[in-house]
Amino acid sequence: EADIYQTPRYLVIGTGKKITLECSQTMGHDKMYWYQQDPGMELHLIHYSYGVNSTEKGDLSSESTVSRIRTEHFPLTLESARPSHTSQYLCASTQSGLETQYFGPGTRLLVL
Amino acid sequence: QKEVEQNSGPLSVPEGAIASLNCTYSDRGSQSFFWYRQYSGKSPELIMFIYSNGDKEDGRFTAQLNKASQYVSLLIRDSQPSDSATYLCAVNLNDKIIFGKGTRLHILP
Numbered sequence: 001e002a003d004i005y006q007t008p009r010y011l012v013i014g015t016g017k018k019i020t021l022e023c024s025q026t027m028g029h030d031k032m033y034w035y036q037q038d039p040g041m042e043l044h045l046i047h048y049s050y051g052v053n054s055t056e057k058g059d060l061s062s063e064s065t066v067s068r069i070r071t072e073h074f075p076l077t078l079e080s081a082r083p084s085h086t087s088q089y090l091c092a093s094t095q096s097g098l099e100t101q102y103f104g105p106g107t108r109l110l111v112l
Numbered sequence: 113q114k115e116v117e118q119n120s121g122p123l124s125v126p127e128g129a130i131a132s133l134n135c136t137y138s139d140r141g142s143q144s145f146f147w148y149r150q151y152s153g154k155s156p157e158l159i160m161f162i163y164s165n166g167d168k169e170d171g172r173f174t175a176q177l178n179k180a181s182q183y184v185s186l187l188i189r190d191s192q193p194s195d196s197a198t199y200l201c202a203v204n205l206n207d208k209i210i211f212g213k214g215t216r217l218h219i220l221p
Contacts, residue, residue: 042213043211101146101202102158103155
């Protein structure tokens with residue numbers, strides 16, 4: 001069973017607020033990822049990290065930012081939430097050489 | 113052309129029958145291939161991965177890879193109602209996992 005956690009699980013917030021979605025894993029994985037997924041739609045990679053102090057933008061343009069100060073922690077921040085940010089955000093991690101990607105339970109975000 | 117293509121379905125299969133899910137990919141540099149299952153409102157969970165041409169079996173699941181034709185498939189034998197979900201095909205391309213849109217599978221009781 002994967003040990004990857006996301007908080008909050010659900011978040012309803014007003015437009016313009018700053019929010020941070022937390023993701024932590026206790027497996028010591030070096031690679032971490034953030035995906036965005038709308039209901040019934042495909043996963044879109046928005047950010048990834050291959051290690052501490054390494055962050056890259058994914059294939060889907062996103063107004064969010066990420067940081068990777070510690071191996072186990074990969075938070076995603078939206079400086080000013082908008083209704084278009086309403087979606088499910090999934091965090092995942094894997095270890096180089098293993099390739100098996102483990103997903104967290106996700107955060108469902110609703111911006112009013 | 114999208115990098116990973118799947119028929120979105122829904123694919124309806126009677127209980128006990130074999131469900132066959134297909135996926136094609138565009139980049140021959142793709143190195144490894146994955147099948148994930150995702151229940152509605154839940155996170156994807158890995159079912160199988162495959163690196164080499166041929167078949168790989170795990171319980172009721174068999175993954176098949178044909179690199180020459182650039183397709184990968186998943187067979188589910190003795191389909192159960194609990195197999196009803198969306199199945200995501202994914203490929204590892206230059207250390208990034210690229211997902212298809214998924215195929216919705218519905219097992220008919």
